[in-house]
Amino acid sequence: MAVVNVTFRNPVTGDTRENSQVDDSNTVSDVVQKLEQHSFIPSPKPGQHYVLAIKGKAELSEDNAALSSAGIANGDTINVLLAQRGGERWSIPE
Numbered sequence: 329m330a331v332v333n334v335t336f337r338n339p340v341t342g343d344t345r346e347n348s349q350v351d352d353s354n355t356v357s358d359v360v361q362k363l364e365q366h367s368f369i370p371s372p373k374p375g376q377h378y379v380l381a382i383k384g385k386a387e388l389s390e391d392n393a394a395l396s397s398a399g400i401a402n403g404d405t406i407n408v409l410l411a412q413r414g415g416e417r418w419s420i421p422e
Contacts, residue, residue, distance in 0.1 A: 329353045330396075335405045338369060352396040356380050356388045359395070360408075369408055381407040 330352050336345040345368060350359065360378045363369045372378060379389045383405040386398040400406075 332395075332400055332402045332404070334400065334403070336363065336368065337405055337407050339407055339409065343368065350395060350400075352400050353394055355392050355394055357391040359406075360391075363408060369410075372410065375412055377411050379409045379411045381409055383407065 331349050332352055333347050333349055336348055338344070345366075356378070359380060360369070364371055369378065377389070379387055380395075380398075381387045382395075382398050382400055385400075385404070387409075388395070388398055389411065
C-alpha cells in the first residue's frame with residue numbers, strides 16, 4: 329500500500345487533474361467513484377463502464393482490479409475511458 333502522485337486525463341473533454349494522490353490499493357471502482365464525486369467524469373449510463381488506462385502500462389477494466397496490479401508509479405498518467413458493452417467484452421468507442 330503506497331500513495332502515488334498521478335495525472336488523470338479525460339480524453340473526451342481534454343481535462344486533466346495533475347498531482348492527484350491515490351493509494352495504489354484503490355480499485356477501479358474506488359477511483360471512478362471519487363472522480364464522479366469531484367465532477368471530473370459523469371456517471372455512466374446503462375450499458376457503459378469506465379476503464380482506467382495507465383499510459384504505457386495496462387488497462388484496468390474490472391471494477392475490483394487494484395491500481396497496484398498494473399504497476400502504477402509516481403508520475404503516471406491515467407486515461408479515464410468510457411467503454412460500452414458489446415457482446416462479452418467492453419469496447420472503447422473512438
